[in-house]
Amino acid sequence: MTSIASTRSRAHGSPETERFVPGQPDMWAFVLFEAFVFTAYFTVYVFSRARTPDVFRQSQMHLDLRVGVVNTLLLLTSSLFVARCVQAAREGSYRAATTNAFLTMLFGSVFLVSKVREWAMEIGQGFTFTTDEFFSFYYFLTAIHFIHLLIGFVALAVAVRQLTSPARRSQVIVETCATYWHTIDFLWVLIFALLYVMR
């Protein structure tokens, strides 16, 4: 039962020797880089917003906050499942890991559908990319996030491919894919706060 012993020791303020980088360090470099790029986008948004707050606030009222909250919960849940996937794989429970990976995809897919429906609803009410500055940023941020999410599905597919064959099952690759997925999650958390909540 050494794996349980070592994982438990990790939970209790691990000794330095137990520390590990989840997945490829290369993916972490990418995650940090993308995070900074998104911070740049967010800054442009926040600055533009603060300069003409009334226009932004008026337009923001046409977004449905409840949809935003539901979408955030969907991605948080998907992150929970991919984290469980990584842990299951680490302990050799590959069937459980695969199930969790598919659950991640399920919640991610529901998010995609929800997002497209939200766009359709906004467009149906006449709010398009060029309606005003707020909507330009809304569509831009949600669309670039959407594209990242689509890439996330590719990452999950790679993870599933690893998990389903005994010849592969690289823990590093599974963790790398999970790291990418969590990034899409936390970027959305920020986008949600900036588009739906901030005044």
Add this chain to the structure above:
Amino acid sequence: MNAGFEKRLIVVWLALSTITIVQLGVGSIDGRAALARNSAITASAILIALIKVRIIIREFMEVRHAPVLLGRLTDLWVVLTGAVLLGGYLAGTAFPKG
């Protein structure tokens, strides 16, 4: 699956979800109110979001168990993002357009 870890993940998820639902209440506040209240809502929205992000990074992404450097780099990003967003908001408020 190791029960301790499984439980921890669910606790984290519950905490994040609860904060999100609380933001539903905050976000429903009418935006036509005074600037001071709007600034407070904005600042808290950004800070709460960054707290959630840091929790995701440290718990879901397992940076808690990663070498200290990675923890510092991600914390650096969180702090910088907070500073730059709040700074951008203040700067934009100071230089309004039209």
Add this chain to the structure above:
Amino acid sequence: MNAPRPESAPPAPAGSFLRRIAWHWRHDEKCELWIGWWTLVVFYNLYGLLFFVITRTQPPPEPSLDPMEVVQWFGDRRHGLLYGYALVFIVGGATAIMNATLAYSIRRMSVSRAFAYSYLVIYALATLPGMLLMGVACTVGAMRPDRDPAVMSWLYDLAFLSFEGTMGVFLIGSLIWMAAVLLDENGVFPKWFGYLNLCNALTEVVVAPAWIFQSGAFAWDGSIAWWINMGVFVIYTTAFLTLLRRMILREDFGTGPLPELATDPAAGSAP
């Protein structure tokens, strides 16, 4: 079977610049690769100088200028545009050498040769919107300053939209390089460079709104569509220039995994 270093080649001399160059010309089996690399370095620096300083077409001007302001813009830069772009057209062929060097890196990988060939084709095509069309439009505009302002305005839009907005070629090209790097088992480039290609590709997508907006963050001169985009591109270019240099130093002309860079300074020399 890896090609051995020629035992008969004398060691690289220390000494004057010209002596070292002469040695590389005569004895260095990687001579062509270094010529390719230096072409990249010189060209990108020249490109920066020509576009940012001499022609002053970058950072780009506002899309919202009216025809008379456009005429003024051309007038202010007349000689810079004509001489600067004349130089761009003369050295433009260097892109063939540059693209060949990049494609070489992909050929060295364990992936199918199709990756290298498609990359080569895409980037060969990319010089048209990425450099030549803008040069032609600007020089045509600068050549006769007394042209109808409406025509000048048309040339202005053509120049900047074709330059900033036609990122599709670069998008696919970056994705090809990304896929090659991530699938490669020879370790030619580190995996983070594959992911950086993805970043670069995504920033190309971000430029697309430039076709729609005439002002703001998403216009062709916008803080998002140009400034942040250009920041990522500069980092990307610096990264691949550095990595290509390391690749050439490591190159063993084999087909297997590329050996890591030896710390022994006598193991290889770069001009």
